[in-house]
Amino acid sequence: MVGPEQGRDRGLLRVQGAVTSVPDLHYGGALKLTTSSIPGLVVVDMPVHGDSRGWFKENWQREKMTALGLPDFHPVQNNVSFNEKVGTTRGIHAEPWDKFVSVMSGRIFGAWVDLRAGESFGRVFTIELTPTRAVFVPRGVGNSFQTLEPNTVYSYLVNDHWSANASYTFLNLADETAAIQWPVPLADAELSDKDRAHPRLADVVPMAGRKTLVVGAGGQLGIALRSAFPDAEFADRKTFDIADPAAYEDRHWRDYGVIVNAAAYTKVDVAETAEGRVASWKSNVSAVALLAKVAQQHDITLVHVSSDYVFDGTVAGEHREDEPFSPLGVYGQTKAAGDAIVGTLDRHYIVRTSWVIGQGANFVRTMAGLAERGVAPAVVDDQIGRLSFADDIADGIAHLVNSGVQFGTYNLSNTGEPQSWAQLAAQVYALTGHDPAKVTGVSTEEYFAGKEAAPRPRNSVLDLSKVRTAGFEPREASLALRAYLARS
Structure with a gap:
C-alpha cells in the first residue's frame, strides 16, 4: 500500500x-x-x-x-x-x-x-x-x-x-x-x-512507544499514578535512587519519553534541622538536577510536582503560576530551587499543588481517626487552602502529558470554596457521623507554641484557571472528600 x-x-x-x-x-x-x-x-x-x-x-x-x-x-x-x-x-x-x-x-x-x-x-x-x-x-x-x-x-x-x-x-x-x-x-x-x-x-512485533517512568512510586501521589499511567514503569528509592548519579548509568534513556517525578522530601519541620536541611536539598534539588540533565540530553518530558510552599502565602487572592517565589522555610526553598531547575528544560510540566490527600497517613485520615475515638482536637484555623486529592493530581498529570498542551507550570488542586484546616476537620467529623462542634480552631502560633516548627504559608489557595483552560476540570473538593471517606 x-x-x-x-x-x-x-x-x-x-x-x-x-x-x-x-x-x-x-x-x-x-x-x-x-x-x-x-x-x-x-x-x-x-x-x-x-x-x-x-x-x-x-x-x-x-x-x-x-x-x-x-x-x-x-x-x-x-x-x-x-x-x-x-x-x-x-x-x-x-x-x-x-x-x-x-x-x-x-x-x-x-x-x-x-x-x-x-x-x-x-x-x-x-x-x-x-x-x-x-x-x-x-x-x-x-x-x-x-x-x-x-x-x-x-x-x-x-x-x-x-x-x-x-x-x-x-x-x-x-x-x-x-x-x-x-x-x-x-x-x-x-x-x-x-x-x-x-x-x-x-x-513483525510493532515497536512500542517510548516509556513513562514514575519515580517516587511509594508515596501518596506515586500510588495514585499507577491508575493514571497503567503501562508506566514505577520506581522507588530502592530500585532507582534519583539522588545517586551512578543510578542513571544502567538505563537506555532513549527508551523513555516521560519522567514523572513524584519523589520529594516532605518533612517540613525536620527540614529546619541540620540533618534535615541536607536531606531536603539532596532530594528536592540535587536529585531534580540529575533528572533534569538526563531529560534534556534525551528529549524526555519531565513532569515535576511542586508545592504551594514556594510562596509565603501573603498574597491577596489566589496564587498564579507566574507569581515570584517567596518561600518561608527550608522545604519551600528547596522546592522553589527544584522548580527553577526544571523550568529551564525545553520539555517540562511543573504541577504545583497543595494539601495532598491520598493513600497512607494524611490529615483527613488523622481527623477521621480522632473522630472515631471521640477526641476533641484543636486545629489551625488561620491557614487557608484547598485539598488536592492524589487521584485528581494523577489524572491532571495524565491529561497534560497525553493532550500535549503547552509546556510550563500548572496549578492543580481540587476546586471549591477555600477552607481552613479547622473547617476541613469539622467537615470530616460531620461526614463520618460525629459532632463537628468538637473541633476547636486555634491560631498557628497557639498550635505550635513550645514546638520547633517550620514557617507555613497562611494562604495556599491556587488559581486553577490555566489548567482548566488546558482542558482539565478537577473535582469539587467537598465531593472528592466525601468519596474518599466512603472508601477509606
Whole structure:
C-alpha cells in the first residue's frame, strides 16, 4: 500500500508505481517542510547553492528548520554510506531513535514503513531523494533505500548512539503487504543476506512507544499514578535512587519519553534541622538536577510536582503560576530551587499543588481517626487552602502529558470554596457521623507554641484557571472528600 504525496514535484516522486525522470540538480529554491502520510515523517526541501566549482547546502540547520516546525531532535552522530552500484538496497530497519536522512551525491529511491504500534502500523511512504531533498524519520519508522545512480553517498543524522542493548524492528524488503515497488527488482538488486531474511509484516512485533517512568512510586501521589499511567514503569528509592548519579548509568534513556517525578522530601519541620536541611536539598534539588540533565540530553518530558510552599502565602487572592517565589522555610526553598531547575528544560510540566490527600497517613485520615475515638482536637484555623486529592493530581498529570498542551507550570488542586484546616476537620467529623462542634480552631502560633516548627504559608489557595483552560476540570473538593471517606 504505497502512499506517495500527491501534488509534489513529480520529477522526484514515485507516482502511481512509475519512477519519473529526475532533472539535473537545480540551484536555489526555498527551505520547505511537507508532511507525509506517515505521522511525524517530514519531507524537507532545501536550497542548494552552486556555480562552476560545484555546490553547497546547509544539510542540517537547526534554527531555520525548527522554526518551520521540524522537531528539535538534537542529533549526536552522523553516519555516511557509500554505495558503488545502482540497485544497492538497504533496510527495512526501524530503530529507537530519530533520523535525518539526506543524499550528498547521486540519488536514491527511499521507502519508509511505519512499524510503530498504533493505527498507522504498516503505512508506507516512498519518494526519491537528491541533494535538494531530505526526510526526517521519527523513531520506530522503518527506513530503507535503493540507489538509482552509481557512487551514491547517503547520509543520516541520529539522536542517539548505537547500542547493542537497544530494541530494533525489521521488515522484509519484499513484504507483500507493504508492496514497495522497487525501481530495480530485488532479484537484481544488491542487498545483504540479513536484509533478505527479515520477517514479513504479519510477523513483525510493532515497536512500542517510548516509556513513562514514575519515580517516587511509594508515596501518596506515586500510588495514585499507577491508575493514571497503567503501562508506566514505577520506581522507588530502592530500585532507582534519583539522588545517586551512578543510578542513571544502567538505563537506555532513549527508551523513555516521560519522567514523572513524584519523589520529594516532605518533612517540613525536620527540614529546619541540620540533618534535615541536607536531606531536603539532596532530594528536592540535587536529585531534580540529575533528572533534569538526563531529560534534556534525551528529549524526555519531565513532569515535576511542586508545592504551594514556594510562596509565603501573603498574597491577596489566589496564587498564579507566574507569581515570584517567596518561600518561608527550608522545604519551600528547596522546592522553589527544584522548580527553577526544571523550568529551564525545553520539555517540562511543573504541577504545583497543595494539601495532598491520598493513600497512607494524611490529615483527613488523622481527623477521621480522632473522630472515631471521640477526641476533641484543636486545629489551625488561620491557614487557608484547598485539598488536592492524589487521584485528581494523577489524572491532571495524565491529561497534560497525553493532550500535549503547552509546556510550563500548572496549578492543580481540587476546586471549591477555600477552607481552613479547622473547617476541613469539622467537615470530616460531620461526614463520618460525629459532632463537628468538637473541633476547636486555634491560631498557628497557639498550635505550635513550645514546638520547633517550620514557617507555613497562611494562604495556599491556587488559581486553577490555566489548567482548566488546558482542558482539565478537577473535582469539587467537598465531593472528592466525601468519596474518599466512603472508601477509606
